[in-house]
Structures are given as C-alpha cells and as structure tokens.
Amino acid sequence: MSSNAITIPGAQIPARPWVDELHQWLTTVDHKRLGILYIASALLFLVIGGVEALIIRIQLMHSHNNFISPEVFNRMFTMHGTTMIFFVAMPILFGFANYLVPLMIGARDMAFPRLNAFSFWLSFLGGLLLYFSFLGGSGLYGAGSAPDVGWWSYAPLGARAFSPGHSSDYWTLALLVSGFGSIGTAINIIATILCLRCPGMKINRMPLLVWMNLVMAGMVLIAITPLSAAQIMLLIDRYLGGHFFDTQAGGSAVLWMHFFWIFGHPEVYVLIIPCFAFMSEIIPVFSRKPIFGYPVMVAATVCIAFVSMSVWAHHMFTIGMSSYANSFFTLTTMAVGIPTGIKIFNWIGTMWGGRIQFKTPMLFSIAFLFQFLIAGLTGIMMAASPFDWQLSLSYFVVAHFHYVIVGGILFAVFAAFYYWYPKITGRMLSERLGKWHFWLFLIGFHLTFDVMHIPGILGMPRRIYTYEPGRGWDTLNLIISIGAFIQAIAILVFVANLIISYFKGARAGNDPWDAWTLEWSISSPPPAYNFATVPTVASRRPLWDLKHPEDPDSRYE
Amino acid sequence: MVQMKSSSLGFLAQTILLLFWSAMALWASEPKGSSSHGTNIFAPASTPARSIADLSVFVLVITGIIFVVVFTLLGYSVVKFRGREVDAGREPAQVYGSTQIELAWTIIPTLIVVVLFLATARVIHAIQDAPEPAGAVEVTVIGHQYWWEFRYPKLGIVTANELHIPVSDPDHPAPTFLQLLSADTDHSFWVPELAGKTDLIPNHPNRMWVDPQRTGVFLGQCAQYCGTQHAKMLLRVSVDGPEDFGAWVRSQQKPALEDASAVEGRRLFERNACMNCHTVGGTQANGRFGPDLTHLMSRSTIAAGAAENNPNNLRLWIQDPSAIKPGSLMPAMKLSDADLSAIVSYMETLR
Numbered sequence: 001m002s003s004n005a006i007t008i009p010g011a012q013i014p015a016r017p018w019v020d021e022l023h024q025w026l027t028t029v030d031h032k033r034l035g036i037l038y039i040a041s042a043l044l045f046l047v048i049g050g051v052e053a054l055i056i057r058i059q060l061m062h063s064h065n066n067f068i069s070p071e072v073f074n075r076m077f078t079m080h081g082t083t084m085i086f087f088v089a090m091p092i093l094f095g096f097a098n099y100l101v102p103l104m105i106g107a108r109d110m111a112f113p114r115l116n117a118f119s120f121w122l123s124f125l126g127g128l129l130l131y132f133s134f135l136g137g138s139g140l141y142g143a144g145s146a147p148d149v150g151w152w153s154y155a156p157l158g159a160r161a162f163s164p165g166h167s168s169d170y171w172t173l174a175l176l177v178s179g180f181g182s183i184g185t186a187i188n189i190i191a192t193i194l195c196l197r198c199p200g201m202k203i204n205r206m207p208l209l210v211w212m213n214l215v216m217a218g219m220v221l222i223a224i225t226p227l228s229a230a231q232i233m234l235l236i237d238r239y240l241g242g243h244f245f246d247t248q249a250g251g252s253a254v255l256w257m258h259f260f261w262i263f264g265h266p267e268v269y270v271l272i273i274p275c276f277a278f279m280s281e282i283i284p285v286f287s288r289k290p291i292f293g294y295p296v297m298v299a300a301t302v303c304i305a306f307v308s309m310s311v312w313a314h315h316m317f318t319i320g321m322s323s324y325a326n327s328f329f330t331l332t333t334m335a336v337g338i339p340t341g342i343k344i345f346n347w348i349g350t351m352w353g354g355r356i357q358f359k360t361p362m363l364f365s366i367a368f369l370f371q372f373l374i375a376g377l378t379g380i381m382m383a384a385s386p387f388d389w390q391l392s393l394s395y396f397v398v399a400h401f402h403y404v405i406v407g408g409i410l411f412a413v414f415a416a417f418y419y420w421y422p423k424i425t426g427r428m429l430s431e432r433l434g435k436w437h438f439w440l441f442l443i444g445f446h447l448t449f450d451v452m453h454i455p456g457i458l459g460m461p462r463r464i465y466t467y468e469p470g471r472g473w474d475t476l477n478l479i480i481s482i483g484a485f486i487q488a489i490a491i492l493v494f495v496a497n498l499i500i501s502y503f504k505g506a507r508a509g510n511d512p513w514d515a516w517t518l519e520w521s522i523s524s525p526p527p528a529y530n531f532a533t534v535p536t537v538a539s540r541r542p543l544w545d546l547k548h549p550e551d552p553d554s555r556y557e
Numbered sequence: 558m559v560q561m562k563s564s565s566l567g568f569l570a571q572t573i574l575l576l577f578w579s580a581m582a583l584w585a586s587e588p589k590g591s592s593s594h595g596t597n598i599f600a601p602a603s604t605p606a607r608s609i610a611d612l613s614v615f616v617l618v619i620t621g622i623i624f625v626v627v628f629t630l631l632g633y634s635v636v637k638f639r640g641r642e643v644d645a646g647r648e649p650a651q652v653y654g655s656t657q658i659e660l661a662w663t664i665i666p667t668l669i670v671v672v673l674f675l676a677t678a679r680v681i682h683a684i685q686d687a688p689e690p691a692g693a694v695e696v697t698v699i700g701h702q703y704w705w706e707f708r709y710p711k712l713g714i715v716t717a718n719e720l721h722i723p724v725s726d727p728d729h730p731a732p733t734f735l736q737l738l739s740a741d742t743d744h745s746f747w748v749p750e751l752a753g754k755t756d757l758i759p760n761h762p763n764r765m766w767v768d769p770q771r772t773g774v775f776l777g778q779c780a781q782y783c784g785t786q787h788a789k790m791l792l793r794v795s796v797d798g799p800e801d802f803g804a805w806v807r808s809q810q811k812p813a814l815e816d817a818s819a820v821e822g823r824r825l826f827e828r829n830a831c832m833n834c835h836t837v838g839g840t841q842a843n844g845r846f847g848p849d850l851t852h853l854m855s856r857s858t859i860a861a862g863a864a865e866n867n868p869n870n871l872r873l874w875i876q877d878p879s880a881i882k883p884g885s886l887m888p889a890m891k892l893s894d895a896d897l898s899a900i901v902s903y904m905e906t907l908r
Contacts, residue, residue: 247759293654320763323685355640389753459596464788
C-alpha cells in the first residue's frame with residue numbers, strides 16, 4: 001500500500017487564483033469536498049447557535065434579570081434549538097458520512113455526486129433562510145424578527161392567530177428545504193453503500209461506521225417524511241385556509257404533536273447512531289483490539305432503529321393520553337435501552353484486555369461512554385411516565401437531552417475531528433491544544449449540565465425568560481451559566497487548534513494511528529479519485545491483514 | 558506519561574462526585590417556609606405526587622445500581638488496560654467476541670426493564686384511572702395567555718390565578734378533580750408538590766386530581782411554552798382547612814360589594830374598555846377575556862402572580878402592564894391620573 005497514488009514525474013501544479021479555487025468549491029461534486037463543506041457550514045452554525053446559548057445563559061444568571069426582553073429570549077431558544085439540531089448536528093454527521101463512507105468501502109465517490117452537491121446546497125440554504133428571518137420575519141412593514149414559537153412550534157402557537165407575520169414561515173420553509181436535502185443525502189448514502197463496495201467487501205465485512213450510517217440513512221427516510229408533511233400542512237393552514245392544526249376551527253393540536261415527534265424521536269437516533277459509528281471505529285484502534293461482538297453491534301443498531309420508531313409519544317406523556325397508551329410508550333422506551341446498553345457493554349468489552357492509548361480522540365470517546373451512560377439512565381427515569389409527569393418540560397429534561405446531544409453527540413464529533421482531521425488535511429491536530437480543549441470542555445460541560453438537573457427537580461420549567469427569587473434556583477443557574485462560558489472558551493481553543501494545525505501541524509502521513517480501515521491506506525489528504533487501484537478486501541480489517549500477514553483476520557471470519 | 562493520564566481520569570471521577578454531592582447538599586439546604594411550600598418534586602403533599610415520588614426513588618435506586626456497575630466496569634478497564642511503555646509495538650490478544658457474554662448482557666437488562674415497567678404501569682393505573690368519588694370538589698381550569706381561570710361549576714364561583722381547595726384528611730378524603738381546558742394555546746398545570754403536570758390543550762379536555770394533606774400555599778406555574786409571557790404565568794394553590802374553605806366559598810359566592818365611595822371609579826370602569834374583558838359580579842361588566850375581578854382584593858397577587866396585590870402595583874399595572882409583565886395582553890389604558898386613582902379605589906373595594 002506504499003504507492004497507491006498516481007504521480008506524474010516532473011509535473012508542476014501552478015497555484016490557482018483564489019477565484020478559481022472558490023469556483024471549484026462552489027461547483028464541486030467530490031464527496032470529500034462536499035463533506036468538508038457540510039462540516040464547515042455546521043461549524044459556522046455551531047458558533048452562531050453557541051452565541052445564542054450564551055445569551056440565554058446570561059439572561060438566566062439570576063432571577064428577574066433584564067439582559068434581554070422576553071420576546072428576544074423566546075427567539076433565542078427557538079433559534080438555538082432549530083439551529084443546533086437541523087443546521088449543526090445533522091450536517092456535521094452527514095459531512096463525516098459523506099467523507100468517510102466511500103473511503104471506507106473502497107469507492108471513488110458517492111453513487112450520485114450531483115445529487116450530493118444539490119443536497120448540501122439545499123441544507124445550507126435552508127439554514128440561510130432560517131437566519132434571514134432576522135431581517136424579513138415580519139414582512140416588509142416591520143424591522144423583522146426571528147421565529148419565537150420554540151423548535152417544536154406546537155400548534156396552535158404556529159397558527160397565524162398566534163404567530164402573525166412571516167417569522168414562522170421562515171422556520172417552516174427552512175425545515176422543509178433542508179429536509180429535502182437530508183432525504184437526498186440519505187438516498188445517496190444508501191445507494192453508495194449497497195452498490196459501490198469494493199471487491200470482497202461483503203455486507204458483513206463493512207466497517208461498523210458504514211453499517212451504522214446505512215441504518216441512519218434508512219431512518220432519515222422514514223423520519224423526515226412526516227416532518228415535511230407536517231410543514232406542508234402548516235403552510236396550507238397558514239395560507240390556503242386549511243384547518244389541520246387550527247384548534248379554533250376544530251383542528252387538532254395533538255395531531256401536530258404526533259407528526260412532530262414521530263419525526264423528533266427517530267431524529268435523536270439519526271444523530272446518535274453516526275456517533276456510535278465513530279465510537280465503533282475509534283475505540284478499537286486506540287484499544288488495539290477489534291470491536292467486541294461485531295454481529296451483535298450490527299443487530300443492536302438495527303434493533304434500535306426499529307424500536308425507536310415506536311417510542312415517539314414519550315415526548316407527550318403530559319398531554320393526557322390514556323393509561324394504556326402511557327404504559328405502551330413506557331415499555332417501548334425502556335426497551336430501547338436494552339440494545340443501547342448492549343452497545344455500551346460491547347465498547348467496554350473492546351477496551352477490556354486491550355492496550356489503551358490515551359490520545360485525544362480516545363479521551364473524548366471515554367468521556368462519551370461515561371456521559372452517554374448517564375444520559376441513558378436519566379432517559380430511563382423519564383421513560384417511567386409518572387416520573388416524567390414531574391420531569392417533563394422542566395430543566396431536568398433540558399439537562400437530559402443536552403447530556404445526549406452535547407455529552408454524547410458533540411463529544412463523539414470531537415473525537416471524530418481529532419481522529420480524521422489528519423486524513424482530511426494531512427496534518428495532525430495539536431495534542432497539547434487538544435488536551436486543553438478536552439479538559440476545559442469536560443469541566444464546563446459537567447458544571448453546566450450536571451447541575452442543570454437540579455432546578456428541574458426543584459420545579460423550574462424550561463423556556464422561561466426569568467424566574468421568581470426565593471425558589472432556590474438562583475445559585476444553581478449562576479453555576480450553569482459559568483459552565484457555559486467555560487465550554488465557550490474550550491470551543492475557541494478547538495477552533496484555534498483547527499486553524500493553527502492546518503498550517504503548522506505535524507505531517508500525518510498515510511496512517512498516523514496505525515489503524516485498520518481502508519481510508520488509512522491512501523495518502524492524506526486523499527487524491528480526488530481516492531484509490532488509484534480499487535482495493536480488494538478479505539476481512540473486516542483489511543489493513544490489519546496487510547500489517548500482520550502471519551495472523552490475518554480473514555482466517556477467523 | 559501514561560500513568561499521569563489515568564490518574565487524571567481518576568481525578569475527573571472524583572471531581573464529578575464532589576460536584577454531585579455539593580449540589581445535593583445545596584438542594585437539601587433550601588429554606589423551607591412554614592405555610593408556603595416550595596416546588597420540590599421530592600416533597601410531596603398529595604397522593605399523586607407521593608406515589609410518583611415513591612416510584613421515582615425506586616427508579617433512581619435501580620438506575621443508580623446500573624450506573625455504579627457500568628461505571629466500575631468502565632473505570633476498571635480504563636485503568637487496568639492502559640497501554641504501557643513496555644508493550645510498545647506489541648498488539649494485545651485479538652478477541653472478537655463471546656456469545657455467552659453477549660447473552661448475559663442482553664438477558665439481565667431485559668429482566669430489569671420488565672421489573673421497571675411493571676412497577677411503573679401500576680402507578681400509571683393508580684393515578685390515571687382513579688374513579689372520582691361522589692363528594693369531590695370539581696374545578697374547571699382554563700388556561701389563557703398568560704393567566705389561569707378557575708370555575709367551580711357546582712359552587713358557582715369564578716376566580717383567577719389562585720386556586721382554593723380543601724385539605725383532604727385521610728379519614729375523610731376530599732379530593733379535588735380538575736377539568737383542564739385552554740382558551741388559546743397549550744399550557745400545562747404544574748404544582749410539583751401536589752401532582753405531576755398535565756397539559757391544557759385547546760379542543761382536547763384533560764383531567765387530573767389532587768388530595769393535599771397539608772394546608773398552606775403551594776406554588777407552581779405554567780410548564781408548557783405558551784407565548785411571550787410564559788415565564789410569568791404563575792400559579793398558587795391555597796389548601797385550606799374545612800372551615801377556611803367553607804368561609805372562602807361563601808365570600809366568593811356573593812356579588813361584588815357596592816361601595817358608595819367608589820361610584821366614580823365604577824362609572825369609569827364601565828365606560829372604558831375595562832368591562833369588555835373583565836367581569837365584576839352583579840354589575841354590567843361581564844367580559845371574559847381577562848380575569849374575573851369580583852373579589853380581586855381576596856387575592857394576594859395580580860398579573861398571574863407577577864406582582865403583589867397592593868394599591869401601588871394595581872396602579873402601575875393599569876397604567877402600564879408592560880412595566881410588570883411585558884407581552885401581557887392587557888392594554889395600557891392611558892388614563893389621566895385622576896381617573897387612574899378612581900379606578901384603583903374602585904378595585905380596592907372589590908373584596
């Protein structure tokens with residue numbers, strides 16, 4: 001695997017003018033460049049959504065604070081939630097999938113490169129549309145304002161009677177447009193994985209990252225569709241005199257909830273399953289052992305995908321469903337904990353008996369395991385619907401899902417950054433800054449989100465712009481806000497690391513981590529065509545086989 | 558080098574534990590008022606809240622045990638199997654899996670789920686399917702942007718924001734059954750020490766019940782985001798002894814007091830837009846968009862708990878509601894100083 005790139009002796013590539021370079025990026029259909037575009041746009045929105053979170057936390061530092069008005073606060077939490085789910089978490093994971101899936105299956109690009117570009121630009125323009133609401137929200141007659149209906153936009157709050165002007169329309173259109181982009185990418189990932197695997201890569205030899213992205217893409221197809229349908233129905237209500245969700249005219253607020261959450265809960269797994277995928281690649285490499293129980297990991301993933309389609313109404317335990325419905329969704333929600341627990345055990349099983357190297361990607365992965373365990377257990381608490389009647393809509397829930405999304409997804413994404421950045425740029429990220437980033441973010445995270453469970457237990461509802469003194473919430477909220485700022489500093493360290501290492505980082509070489517999947521067999525960054533000759537594989541760890549010809553995996557599978 | 562990494566992981570675990578316990582200590586040391594109760598879900602004063610708290614403790618213990626076991630396994634493997642300098646360049650034994658172990662960690666969690674589910678289902682049934690006894694007090698709760706309307710259909714009382722219910726002696730249970738409706742958007746009725754929350758959804762009537770066993774004022778607030786002033790849609794439940802409750806019912810059933818000294822204020826109230834939205838029992842004012850003011854002075858707060866009910870706040874509220882509650886649907890009435898004083902004086906007679 002030493003010279004797997006085409007080199008033309010004596011050929012000098014002159015530096016292109018920047019306009020050319022920009023044109024290349026805007027018109028690219030290369031899966032690697034599109035992956036980078038997805039990731040870069042997500043990082044941009046991560047910073048914007050982070051600033052919104054900081055504004056929220058300043059306002060809540062103490063009771064009766066007047067930093068911002070209630071109207072602005074409501075816009076901030078609506079935009080924060082919508083941005084982080086639709087324009088940070090999804091694109092960043094799609095970006096990694098785009099970049100890594102073809103490389104890991106020995107393909108030269110995605111199955112539909114132009115659809116890939118189309119999907120990215122749809123998603124990105126959806127994000128711009130959402131933020132244009134700050135200028136155009138009220139239409140021509142006002143200065144404009146962003147949507148303030150919450151990221152679920154529960155009916156009838158999103159109806160014209162309660163949300164006049166166009167702010168909700170920008171929200172609706174942004175989700176509709178980016179939703180089409182997500183469906184395009186999901187179709188592309190599925191087609192790529194099913195059709196473009198290199199010779200020898202049977203479906204049970206695919207790296208787990210590929211398996212899990214296949215499952216994720218299947219879930220996107222099922223989950224995004226009802227959301228898009230609901231957005232279209234909402235537009236019909238708002239502009240064509242429909243009454244789907246118009247409660248004043250006999251419409252149903254509960255119908256909207258069902259539509260939203262049958263998207264919303266599978267969405268959580270759409271986000272976390274690619275993170276399971278990162279863990280399933282990174283933990284084995286830094287434990288120096290193959291993944292423990294590959295077939296069980298695949299089965300558990302598929303099982304999570306199926307069960308997670310039948311748990312959505314656990315977001316609705318307080319809406320007055322029958323005791324049978326509440327019992328059913330309690331059971332399904334608890335049941336989803338079984339395959340998830342199996343995964344955690346398998347990752348620990350992978351580390352067990354290994355020789356663990358505490359490089360930055362592994363630090364983030366270990367923190368992921370620890371935090372995802374807690375997030376899962378608070379999830380079990382809320383699955384017990386009577387417990388949820390107290391905890392739902394309180395700060396406990398906010399703490400729980402930030403534990404999943406920040407403590408789980410974001411930590412896994414950071415692990416992925418430190419692991420694959422050398423492949424993407426050809427330079428190592430600084431371990432020194434990486435450790436600073438890790439410890440600062442870890443401390444900030446726990447300060448914020450461990451403490452945030454307690455005001456929920458003490459009766460503090462979410463989405464309130466201020467609160468009464470004397471409830472015992474002041475000190476806790478101050479600590480939470482301080483933690484948020486420590487996290488913000490850690491993010492700055494991370495961004496600095498990304499920029500500095502791009503220019504000054506150590507050269508990575510093809511395979512800096514001594515890893516086993518196909519992307520490490522080619523140069524860093526990979527050439528446009530990925531593989532000069534399409535590889536042939538005989539096991540789940542083709543590079544292990546190459547490095548250990550005396551003891552290849554293919555002998556055992 | 559590697560040694561240092563693992564000890565810093567141990568330090569991490571200690572920090573987190575320390576943080577957890579100091580937070581718990583802080584929570585335990587919350588000031589406890591004598592007659593006014595807080596909003597701690599683990600200080601239940603009514604059967605639904607108590608059975609939820611009991612179930613919660615059970616779930617917490619089980620999840621706590623799971624946490625300790627898994628965390629120990631994770632911590633042990635991180636410390637025990639850290640890479641050492643002497644092993645550099647050598648790979649550990651390549652283990653691919655084990656069917657027996659996989660079966661074990663599938664079956665044990667399944668059993669735990671079954672136990673948790675059965676315990677939970679019992680509580681769901683006990684709370685949700687409890688039949689309404691004959692003598693129960695019935696209240697219709699109607700959520701508005703951003704205040705609460707309480708109607709007692711059997712007693713002929715209408716009031717707002719401060720719910721009065723009788724204490725329930727275990728020997729003579731007097732539960733209160735709430736019918737939950739909404740006039741506009743979704744809201745949620747949450748008084749943590751009395752019961753879990755239930756949403757008020759337009760076109761979707763809900764029901765809940767409480768049987769508080771202690772007197773005093775219980776605090777709560779709207780828990781479902783309902784618009785601009787969701788934060789100041791506060792809720793007070795006054796649990797009264799039998800005599801106090803009876804006296805309160807009798808005073809609320811009377812029409813508004815006619816006080817000769819406030820005739821001017823009443824005339825202004827009825828001539829301005831006030832009466833379009835507010836009812837004063839026994840007068841022409843019968844608006845239903847805002848809270849019923851017949852016995853305004855019997856309430857300790859105004860603006861759904863956002864301010865104390867005193868003449869200064871009343872005056873400020875009528876003059877400029879956004880000073881107390883920006884985004885409130887009550888308009889600034891732009892009255893002259895004299896008119897304002899007259900109306901405030903009239904309000905003060907509505908006992």
